[in-house]
Amino acid sequence: MTAATIPEHALSVRQILALERIAAGEPEVVAAARHLDRPVRWVHVAEAADVGVMLSGGEMVLTTGVLLAGDSRGRTAYIDSLDRAEAAALVLGLGRAFPSPPPDMCRAAERCGLPMVVLHRPFPFAELTEEVQSRLVRRKYAAVSLSEGIRTALTALITSGAPLQRLLDEIAAHSACPVVVTNLAHRVLATAGERPAVDDVLRDWDRIARRPGGVDGDGWVRAELGGRGERWGSVVLCGHRGDGAWGRLLADRAAEALVLHHLLSGATVSWEEQSARRLLDDLVSGAVPAARLLPRARAAGLPVNRRTFVPLVVRATDPARLDRVLRLLGLSALVAELTAQTTAVLLSLAHDQSAEQLTAHFAARLRAETGAAPVVAAGPAGPVWDDVPEGLREALHVCDAVAGAPPDLPPVVRLGDVRLRGLVRMLRDDPRVQSFAERELDGLLGAEECGTLLPVLRTYLATGRNKSRTAQLHHMSRPALYRRIEAIEALLGVDLDDFEDAASVHIALLAHDAQSGE
DSSP states (O other), X not given: OOGGGOOTTOEEHHHHHTOTGGGGGOEEEEEOGXXXXXXXXXXXXXXXXXXGGGOXXXXXXXXXXXXXXXXXXXXXXXXXXXXXXXXXEEEEEOSSSOSSOXXXXXXXXXXXXXXXXXXXXXXXXXXXXXXXXXXXXXXXXXXXXXXXXXXXXXHHHHHTTOXXXXXXXXXXXXXXXXXXXXXXXXXXXXXXSOHHHHHHHHHTXXXXXXXXXXXXXXXXXXXXXEETTEEEEEEEEOSOOSOHHHHHHHHHHHHHHHHHHHHHHTTSSOHHHHHHHHHHHHHHHOSSOHHHHHHHHHHTTOOOXXXXXEEEEEESOOHHHHHHHHHHHTOEEEEEESSSSEEEEEEEEETTSOHHHHHHHHHXXXXXXXXXXXXXXXXXXXXXXGGHHHHHHHHHHHHHHTTTOOSOOOSEEOHHHHHHHHHHHHTTTOHHHHHHHHHHHHHHHTSTTHHHHHHHHHHHHHTTSOHHHHHHHTTOOHHHHHHHHHHHHHHHXXXXXXXXXXXXXHHXXXXXXHHHTO
């Protein structure tokens, strides 16, 4: 065993020699001082020459050597037997048998790397045994208690249906350091901990994840995530400053909890999707400055250096299908559902790639893949990361504005394409707009025939008051359409052949539809 694998309940040889009680024996290390960090699992007092057969590894053996005096070959064999049994150290009490450290034992111990300590003053071994054993028992109990406490806390969160982030926050609270969950490609899926410390880790993540030896060492503790014969990632404690054994214990408990959470949740939404959703939600909401989200995007695998960013929002399309189209086109992007009907796609293009052409190509390929004409709304493309949040919000606004619009939309819809409809959608929550819509449409909305007449009015105005086209879309004769238009005009008290009356009703209807989600 090495210092890095000291069990959480063990003491090292060095720690035992530092105990106040053993100082009375005037201990001196006479061999293998470089191995004083070996873990001591137990203390064993033995005078038998064949003590090695009684050991199971990790013991500190205390002896006066009385049965070894006068037998140089036996002393060397004694050290060799301790080494084969993986003893932690040998403590020899000097006295009648050995008034000074025996050179042959010292040489053999140095050769084997077995720490050898002599006590220059008579010292009751029972006192040291009692002291060390009691400390070992207390540490073992504390380790078990901590282990069960962590497991209980995490299991309670899982059974209560807590999300992944809540589990990671609990783990970070126990470890007092950033916690990172990665997939097998070292892409960061989730993080927890104090934000500045997490940002520092993510800023340098690409180098850290790919350095020789990976992330292990220097307080970085990793535990693998997997189950049913497969691995899917790791949980990493980044720069844990506490005892190494506690860090290992916590990482193992964290991995157990995350695997259990993954299995019980049924993995309906992958951690990669959850990670992308959190990042895109934070970008859209503006709750976190864009500059602080850049390390997260880089660690999630999105190329961010010298790139052109294209914010898109696609309506009513499965994110998995979007992923497939992006892979077919070889495009780098973050993809996540923002609502049940909208999915955000943040493209990252090389500077020599045409954002407009590739976006149009993406929309065309998506249309071919789905066999339909999904709405692809785009915000302005650009090289500045800080402009991405506003671009995503504009794409969302455009996607929302074209709901219920005529079908003759371009493959990629931009702000300039939504015009009046976009303005009304933007102002839909204004009480004055709501009051205007109610006032203009009140006679129709309160009528029994509203369910029949309102769709006709919507189509009539959307087609530019084209009676032939409206009649065709509603599968009715021209005379039947005329009667319905007359009924609508009577209920509203307007003349739809008058441009101002028609414009006023059209704006009111757009506002009503925006408010009601039509």
